[in-house]
Amino acid sequence: MNFTIREKITEQDMENFFRSCLETAKNTNDFHYTSLKERHFEKSEEEIFELFKEEIVESFDFDRPDCKIFMLDSEQGEFAGYIWMGIRDSEDVWDFEKPLWIYDISVQPEFRRGGLGVKLLERAETFAKELNLNIGLFVHAQNTGAINLYKKCGYQVKCVPISKYPETRNIPQSAFHVEAHEKISEIESEIQTFGVEKFKQLVEFTAESTEDRIVERYHEYWQKNFKNDGNHSIFVARDDSDKIAAFVWVGEASFNERIAMNYDFAVCTDLRQGELEKQLIKIAENWVKKKEFSRYYMLLHVKHDLSLETCQELGLEAPGYFMEKKLK
Structure with missing residues (x-):
């Protein structure tokens, strides 16, 4: 069977798109869908659909030139799937440019396992190249089929959001002395170097960038986010010669005052994946618990000194993965 990929043009295209989005939200237990159901438990499924559609329209500008929805049609004209993309609204500190973001991709159940997902990805990548951008997406951890597809198509895991409910930890004896700082001025130059x-x-x-620009961005990140209000702390581990062996910076998340976030973590290369990493995370978690934050969160980059395996050993859970493919 032959299929056609084209830009959305009709009201029926958008109706198919929104209904398929809702099915994806249901199947992945998406927060926006579940919270909508909780707030409007008395509503019918059709009423929930209309509310879901309204929320998407209000939160996203579909008239932006970088926003595209490509529809997948069978040769009989049946709706077979779509891919929705636009330049990503949010930006992580290590990103010097925003990628083209795949917000959703879907193939109708009766048309799956025919390579159509790959064809939709290829069309999205063509558009990304026209914009001279890399391309990225988020995939839920339980969606192993999609993860394998993306890896097969050249996408790499870039970072992982992980979190847990804080608990009080026992801190074992260590060869390193750990000190706490709640004022950035006490240690700014040394820690940032x-x-x-x-x-x-x-x-x-x-992406490539100049060393001066990287240093400038890093210093800006600290200046923007570290607050000398007692709700941020830096825990520094020093060796016998008083040199920094590792540190962790934890504080109130900028996006939610009830959540504590790991803003930065670094450890000497020869000490990676050892007990020092675990010790610092446990110390930070004790601080989070003492401050009565409801959740301990970090966005873990694959090049971070802290490994995902270590975090999972300590009970941090990953709902999914941010993946990216270089096209430039």
Whole structure:
């Protein structure tokens, strides 16, 4: 069977798109869908659909030139799927440019396992190349079929959002002395000199930049986010010669005052994936618990000194993965 990929043009295209989006939200237990159901438990499924559609329209400008929805049609004219993309609205500190973002991709159940997902991805990548951008997406951890497809098409895991409910940890004895700082002025120059070398690796995963610009971005990140209000702390591990061996910066998340976030973490290369990493995360978690934050969160880059395996050993959970493909 032959299929055609084209831009959305009709009201029926958008109706098919929104209904398929809703099915994806249901199947992935999407937060926006579940919260909508909780707030409007008395509504019918059709009423929920209309509310879901309204929320998408209000939160996204479909008239932007970088926004595209490509529809997939069978040769009989049946709706077979779509891919929705636009330049990503949010930006992580290590990103010096925003990628074209695949917000959703879907193939109708009766048309799956025929390579159509790959064809939709190829069409999206063509558009990304026209914009001279890399391309990225988020995939839920339980969607192993999609993860394997993306990897097969050249997408790499870039970063992983992980979190847990904080608990009080026992801290074992260590060869390193750990000190706490709640004022950035106490340690700013020393800690940023140590951390910027690690930060370069995160930036260079996606794009090239000058060393001066990388250093400037790193310093801006600290100045913008570190608050001398008691709701941020830096835990520094030093060796016998008083040199920094590792540090973790944890504080109130900029997006939610009830959540504590790991803003930065760095450890000497020869000490990676050892007990020092676990010790610092446990110390940070104890601080989070003491401050009565409801959740301990970090966005873990694959080039971070802290490994996903170590975090999972400590009970942090990953709902999914941010993946990216270089096209430039």
